[in-house]
Amino acid sequence: MKKFIKFFMKNRILVAILLLLALSSWSTVALASANAVVVQSDSVNVRVGPGLAYANMGQVKKGDKLAILAEKNKWYQVRLSGDKIGWIASWLIDNTDVSSATNKVGIVKVPNTTVFKNADASSNVLGTIEQSQKVTIMYQEQDWTQILYNGTAGWVKSNFIQGTQETSGSSNSSDTTSDDDIKKVTVTQPNTKLRIEPDQSGRVVKTVKVGKQFDYLSKDGKWYKVRDSDGSVGYVASWVVTISGTKSAVKSASTNISEATIVLDPGHGGDDSGAESNKSTYEKNFTLAYAKAIKQQLEQTGARVVMTRSGDNSKSLGDRARLSSKIQADAFISLHFDSSAQADAGSGVTTYYYNKNKDGELADDLNSQLKGLSIGSRGTAQKDLYVLHYNSQPSVLIELGYINSKADYKYINSNTYKEQIAKDVTNGLKEYFK
Numbered sequence: 001m002k003k004f005i006k007f008f009m010k011n012r013i014l015v016a017i018l019l020l021l022a023l024s025s026w027s028t029v030a031l032a033s034a035n036a037v038v039v040q041s042d043s044v045n046v047r048v049g050p051g052l053a054y055a056n057m058g059q060v061k062k063g064d065k066l067a068i069l070a071e072k073n074k075w076y077q078v079r080l081s082g083d084k085i086g087w088i089a090s091w092l093i094d095n096t097d098v099s100s101a102t103n104k105v106g107i108v109k110v111p112n113t114t115v116f117k118n119a120d121a122s123s124n125v126l127g128t129i130e131q132s133q134k135v136t137i138m139y140q141e142q143d144w145t146q147i148l149y150n151g152t153a154g155w156v157k158s159n160f161i162q163g164t165q166e167t168s169g170s171s172n173s174s175d176t177t178s179d180d181d182i183k184k185v186t187v188t189q190p191n192t193k194l195r196i197e198p199d200q201s202g203r204v205v206k207t208v209k210v211g212k213q214f215d216y217l218s219k220d221g222k223w224y225k226v227r228d229s230d231g232s233v234g235y236v237a238s239w240v241v242t243i244s245g246t247k248s249a250v251k252s253a254s255t256n257i258s259e260a261t262i263v264l265d266p267g268h269g270g271d272d273s274g275a276e277s278n279k280s281t282y283e284k285n286f287t288l289a290y291a292k293a294i295k296q297q298l299e300q301t302g303a304r305v306v307m308t309r310s311g312d313n314s315k316s317l318g319d320r321a322r323l324s325s326k327i328q329a330d331a332f333i334s335l336h337f338d339s340s341a342q343a344d345a346g347s348g349v350t351t352y353y354y355n356k357n358k359d360g361e362l363a364d365d366l367n368s369q370l371k372g373l374s375i376g377s378r379g380t381a382q383k384d385l386y387v388l389h390y391n392s393q394p395s396v397l398i399e400l401g402y403i404n405s406k407a408d409y410k411y412i413n414s415n416t417y418k419e420q421i422a423k424d425v426t427n428g429l430k431e432y433f434k
């Protein structure tokens with residue numbers, strides 16, 4: 001050891017140069033192959049934290065390249081030019097080329113290598129990786145390497161990983177899809193899971209290898225619904241695949257609403273039918289149809305819309321309010337239809353809030369749009385309703401007319417009224433997020 005130290009002291013410049021060379025050749029490769037996305041919207045705001053509520057620190061523009069460092073609540077933490085770090089709404093850069101196909105593969109050199117949440121040994125431990133296992137490298141700093149771990153980003157000590165010449169993507173030679181009706185989703189990460197639901201806790205249908213292709217069916221948040229050649233259908237995470245022929249419209253994303261996460265809560269569902277009309281139709285079906293119409297119009301602004309239910313299933317009031325808190329919704333809107341004790345005794349649209357400070361402005365902005373409807377407005381009112389009371393986020397409950405009133409029902413049961421509601425709610429939210 002002494003000898004080594006002596007050698008080191010004598011030749012420290014040489015050692016330093018060798019060390020630097022080793023490090024730099026390694027990290028330039030890794031840097032060049034960081035998990036980059038290219039912005040294709042005209043412009044997207046960059047914020048200091050993962051949400052619309054955080055201050056805007058600038059904008060990225062079409063063609064800008066960003067390295068993804070982490071993901072939280074559907075926001076990407078990105079490294080910008082000049083090594084600044086900020087957050088952008090992931091759904092606004094979805095129509096971009098995620099060049100994961102160029103990610104470098106590393107091999108774990110040390111048994112039970114710890115994966116940390118941040119580039120810091122005192123941060124949370126995400127898990128461990130066995131020796132000799134291959135990992136996808138997303139980014140590298142001198143001491144720390146960011147890898148893809150169970151679908152998210154994790155950090156390991158750089159000297160625990162050996163670089164290889166391999167990349168994790170499939171070869172691009174077959175990527176010549178032209179105008180095929182069916183888009184192909186190609187897996188770029190080892191052990192990719194096809195899940196029954198668009199969620200990391202969804203049951204696994206099957207595990208597939210790099211290069212595996214599926215038919216693209218639809219998109220659900222950051223997940224793709226896909227079909228395998230054997231007919232099985234499931235969801236894969238968009239960050240572990242590349243998609244061919246993505247030509248969805250480029251959104252202009254400079255308005256605030258495009259960065260908003262909005263929860264729509266169609267009242268009732270399943271065993272709970274809600275109020276009944278004079279025609280024996282039920283509130284639960286109308287609330288769902290209206291939520292879907294609103295979702296469609298809202299999404300055209302670029303906003304991310306999450307529904308508390310999208311089918312005829314029951315959902316507790318607690319679950320509805322908790323979803324809003326869990327995903328830090330920027331607005332929560334519960335949809336209902338009123339009914340009076342006796343048929344044809346009530347009429348009107350009411351926007352309820354619970355906490356004036358938290359919900360008042362949202363209620364006012366929506367109500368000012370809903371004033372011009374065919375069904376008259378009863379304005380806003382304070383009421384202690386469960387989904388508002390136990391909701392940490394700005395929230396309102398709108399009664400969209402009396403379902404057991406002949407006069408109101410005529411409108412409630414019409415497409416024109418439904419589309420007008422969708423338009424008014426969208427405009428109200430645009431105003432709210434201004």
Ligand SMILES: [Zn+2]
Binds near residue numbers: 267336337
């Ligand atoms: Zn109701």
